[in-house]
Amino acid sequence: MSNQRLILTHGCSLSNLPLFVAVGEGIFADEGLEVEAPYFDDITSTSELLASGAADLGTAAFIQPLIDSALANPPVLVGGSGLMGVSVLSASSIADISSLRGRTVGTFRGDPMEVLLHDALATAGLGMSDVQVRYYDVIEDAVDAWSSGDLDAVTLAEPHATRLRRRGARVLSDGTELWGDPFPDTVLVASANFLRERPDDVRAAVRAMLRAEALINADPVRALRHARVHYPGFDIDELAAAAIHQPPRIDIRTLATTVLARWDSLVSLGLVPPTAPLPSGAMAFDLLQVELNTPDSAVPPDLQRVTRRLP
Numbered sequence: 001m002s003n004q005r006l007i008l009t010h011g012c013s014l015s016n017l018p019l020f021v022a023v024g025e026g027i028f029a030d031e032g033l034e035v036e037a038p039y040f041d042d043i044t045s046t047s048e049l050l051a052s053g054a055a056d057l058g059t060a061a062f063i064q065p066l067i068d069s070a071l072a073n074p075p076v077l078v079g080g081s082g083l084m085g086v087s088v089l090s091a092s093s094i095a096d097i098s099s100l101r102g103r104t105v106g107t108f109r110g111d112p113m114e115v116l117l118h119d120a121l122a123t124a125g126l127g128m129s130d131v132q133v134r135y136y137d138v139i140e141d142a143v144d145a146w147s148s149g150d151l152d153a154v155t156l157a158e159p160h161a162t163r164l165r166r167r168g169a170r171v172l173s174d175g176t177e178l179w180g181d182p183f184p185d186t187v188l189v190a191s192a193n194f195l196r197e198r199p200d201d202v203r204a205a206v207r208a209m210l211r212a213e214a215l216i217n218a219d220p221v222r223a224l225r226h227a228r229v230h231y232p233g234f235d236i237d238e239l240a241a242a243a244i245h246q247p248p249r250i251d252i253r254t255l256a257t258t259v260l261a262r263w264d265s266l267v268s269l270g271l272v273p274p275t276a277p278l279p280s281g282a283m284a285f286d287l288l289q290v291e292l293n294t295p296d297s298a299v300p301p302d303l304q305r306v307t308r309r310l311p
Helices: 014-024 045-052 112-123 139-147 160-166 192-197 199-218 220-224 236-243 253-260 263-268 286-292 301-309
Strands: 006-009 057-061 075-083 086-090 104-107 132-135 153-157 170-173 184-191
Touching: 006 045, 014 057, 014 075, 014 184, 014 199, 014 220, 014 236, 045 057, 057 199, 075 192, 075 199, 075 286, 086 112, 086 160, 104 112, 104 139, 112 153, 112 170, 112 263, 139 153, 139 160, 153 160, 160 236, 184 192, 184 199, 184 253, 192 199, 199 220, 199 286, 220 236
Parallel strands: 006 057, 104 132, 104 153
Antiparallel strands: 057 184, 075 184, 086 153, 086 170
């Protein structure tokens, strides 16, 4: 067991649920990892913790390993966490993406929600300069701006997207028509140094996330109780409705091309240098592969159910 207490980075959407469950149910501890997952409401917290070295392990936006690939100690994608669940939402009077021309749209810099807006606009022959973009760091600030009528459209992830849909917002894009169904939203990452120096701890984290996925699938309500602290003001029923749109998935090996296919959009958004090559070391699924191929006799019963179900 590691003597060092690990700060786990994580995002603000329900695609982080496996991490919340693995912490809350003591699964990380059971796997020999002493961890804590602080409350965050700032979209930039994850990337800042990873870049500063304050966190070496956790969940992050699926584009983060691409954006940060040139860092001296970049995050490496080692597994999945949650799928989809990001949307471009508009007032009910706005019929489609093309109707956003000249409108005010709120989003989050360097997040899949920004990439989704970029790609959705592109399908309508529009660019980011064709709308008035307002960037936010804190989700509640964007929701408040929407509620006050300051935004014509906004990009949000679950559970906030479901709340706005229930209040009459129109879904202009949920990403599936652009990126496929499914696509990853949040992924498990480890810093390159941590992955190289402590592969057993990374493998333990992968195993914990797989066990958390099994628990979520077996008992969603129990699992969501561990998420409530991260979503003040949301009750279990509301979280359960939102979680349907953002299911867990740790084995995302078949979605690697979906991740890499966002590179041109990141270049267009100025999130990576235009001359930078597509990073070859942004993903490393070898530990996930080893874990999924572990004989059942050596795997806890909850993890056995997951490995049998996955292809």
